[in-house]
Amino acid sequence: MNMTDEEFDLLDELYFVQHFDYLKETMGWAEDRLLATLDSLYKKSFIKCLKGPDDEIFEIESLQDLGKEMYFLATKKGLMAHNGRL
Template structure:
């Protein structure tokens, strides 16, 4: 897990909207979307349409990610905590 991914995972112990992540981390949108996409592809995070409505279809985070909420998966938390 890269330092960027680790920093982002710190924020995903609870459901967070894209806007919160952007503001909290202070990253450019493109950078944030690319890191989110990488974590999603490795099943370390899940995407949600609403705070309690997970998306089960395949998601293109880079294209659609501004509208979503994010949460670390169990796998993601385990990997984050072993760093």
Template sequence: MSDAEFDLLDELYFVQHYSYLQEVLGWEDQLILTTLDLLYQKGMIKCLNEPDQERFDQVDLFKEGENLYYLATKKGLMAHNAI
């Protein structure tokens, strides 16, 4: 797990909107979206339309990512805590 993946997962113990990640991490959009996509492809985060409405379809984070909410999955939390 890269430092960026670790730092982003650290913010996703609770449901957070993309704008929160921008504010807290202070990263460029491209880095946030790329890191979110890596974590999503590994099954370490899930995407939500609203804080209580999970997406079950395949999400294109580079097109929709700025409008979504995110939450670490059990797999993501286990990997984050193993370090």
């Protein structure tokens, strides 16, 4: 599955659980761009979304509404794609 440069760069930050605010500050992207990239990664099953550091959310309609309050983590599939093995 193809990955955009933005998705690749964002996955660099998701080897560990990170909150939206941390990602926004670290990446320096506008909220809309960050949310759109997170949503794209989620739809490819490359990331998990969490309410808290250990509280995964399994069904999400859109990250546009709730993404600013969430934590994110790369999945095994996402890490494999990030490392060129998928």
